[in-house]
Amino acid sequence: MSVGTVTEPTAPTAPADPQAAAPSGPREKEGPSIALRLGLPLVVAAILLSGWYLLTRDELVSPLLLPAPADVWAALNSGIVEGLWWGDVRVTLTEMLIGFGIGVVSGLLLGALFAYSQLSRIALYPYIIALQSFPKIAVAPLLVVALGYGMSPKIAVAASLAYFPVMTAAIAGFTEIDKDEHNFMRSIGASKWQEMRYLRLPNAMSYLFPSFDVALIVALLGAVAAELVGSNAGLGYILVERQAFGDTPAIFAALIVLAVIGVVLQALVVLLRRVLPRSIVPR
Structure with missing residues (x-):
């Protein structure tokens, strides 16, 4: 009977690169680069401007419907660069911001009421x-008759439109809360105000x-829209006045100003959401 040789088990050799042997977790998707975010809209703008120029140069479209880019630029230069329209821009922005503020407050209050x-x-x-x-x-005409040609009817129309999306978002944010967190707030005897302050309102910010x-x-x-019905100042007033004179380049210029205002306002909201801490605005 022969006795076999017993060999000692050898320890496993460590890999040369520990990081290479470690399992790699799922990589986060990288969003578009800043160059792409800025460059792509500029490319689209260049294409649109080129098509616009070609259509007006060859007179494929009547100048009464589509003025030449140079004419629109001249109207922009007169209205914005030289400052002819700054008073009207200020009036429209004031009406919009006050209406937006009233709409946000009323939307939040109605949303909280309907949630509770x-x-x-x-x-x-x-x-x-x-x-x-x-x-x-x-x-709007009824509001103009009741409130006059000043800012009041424009603010009322702006607020009547602004409150609704805020209200619907507030209802969703105040009601779609975590049940465990809600039960915990109740178990510690939190008041309705404390429940709103520390649970419902932070949850609603991602909706709002x-x-x-x-x-x-x-x-x-x-x-x-309210300025189009009856006003003596504002970008809507410019649109009505220039239409009466058949000044299509000025109409296009005023529309471009409105478009730029909308883009800037949306960018400011996005920027505000990014700079606020996560404890206030969850990402």
Whole structure:
């Protein structure tokens, strides 16, 4: 009977590069670069401007419908660079910002009311939907008759448009809360105000900030729409006045100013959301 040789087990050799042997976790997707974010819109703008120039150069479209870029630039230079329209821009921005502020406050209050009281939501929400269905351009003349040609009817129209997206976002943010967190707040005897302050409102911020984008734009549209009906200042007034004179380049220039204002306002909301701490605005 022979006895086999027993060999001692050898220790496993460590890999040369520990990081290479470690399992790699899922990599986060990198978003588009800043160059792409800035360059791509510029490329699209260049294409649109080129097409616009070619259409007007060959007179494929009547100048009454599509003025030449040079004519629109001349109107922009006169209205913005030389400062002829700055007073009207200030009036429209003032109406829009005040209407937006009123809309945000009223939207938050209504959202909180409907989140806490199901009876009030059942009783009032159908009427709010019905009022929101009214075309504001049809209501604006009544407001002008009641409030005059000043800023008041424009602010009222802007606020009547701005509150609705904020209200719907507030209802979702105040009601779609974590049940465990809600039960914990109740177990420690938190008051309704403490529940709103520390649970519902922080949860609602992720819903509210996207609604601010929409509220700002519709407030701007509401202010301009009311100016179209009856005003003595503002970008809407410029549109009506220039239309009466058949000044299509100035109309296009005023529309470009409105477009730039909308883009800048949306960018400011995005910037504000990024600079605020995560404890206030969850990402």
